[in-house]
Amino acid sequence: MGCVEDLGYEVLKSGVSFKECRAFIEEHCSEVFYVNPGFKIFEKCLIGVPPIAIGLVGPVVILPYTKPCYGTFILRVESAEEADKIRVTGRKKP
Amino acid sequence: MTDNENNGPLLILGCPEVPVQQALALYCAHRFGSQGKELRIAGNTAVLQLLRVSDPGKVYVKKMMDLDRCIEDLSTRKLEPAECLVFAHSDAGISYATTVRYLTEGRLIAVVFGRMAEELGAGLDIPCEKIVEKAVHNPGQLRRKLDEVMGWAV
Secondary structure, X not given: OHHHHHHOOEEEEEEEOHHHHHHHHHHHOOEEEEEOOOOEEOOEEOOOOOOEEEEEEOOXXXXXXXXXXXXXXEEXXXXXXXXXXXXXXXXXXX | OOHHHHOOOEXXXXXXXXXXXXXXXXXXXXXXXXXXXXXXXXXXXXXXXHHHHHOOOOOOOOEEEEHHHHHHHHHOOOOOOOEEEEEEOOHHHHHHHHHHHHHOOOEEEEEEOOOOHHHHHHOOOOOOXXXXXXXXXXXXXXXXXXXXXXXXXX
16 A cells, blocks of 8 residues: 555554454544445555444545455545545544 | 456466465466466566566466556556456455455455455455465465365376
């Protein structure tokens, strides 16, 4: 996800399962939206098991990021533009 | 990319830490090759490097591509494989297999292996053909199951 790296990110958790990732986002984010695998975020396809939770806290996006060897990371990226896009295209319910 | 190139068989590999994966990847390439099909193999840098070293003459592996690029090409329909195998031995592998199901309409075969195979296989809830085997070092049983599902059995 080169674009995320360009934006700068903070790793909130690493080596989590997709279930743990969804639970973390649902517990810690004021707004939660759900999308299907392949959803484009930061111009890349999101990898995961549906429903994939994406958290928003104002302009901050909390999202899962999966790598084959390292499992799933939970990333925090500040991007008001992407957050607004998710508010429009994401689902409120799983 | 021609039609023939974009709908050929695709194999998506996971992290190379489980030994049977490498053997079965080469085996699949051989089997598809015997049918006159060039198997495209997608994986991360480590996986592709293992294949390059294992098959320096490209006798079996003709096409390789980066995993992120593969997912991108599937999402844009630049790749539309008629048959796609996904090897999964971890939670991440299940996530990739599920994502591929959402991105492709062709035949999908999920090969779930490793020490957690049964638990992971039970959690794979997508329409696909599933091969589940607790194989780590010995690819024999998985190969037999692959032969049956893929119609490669003699």
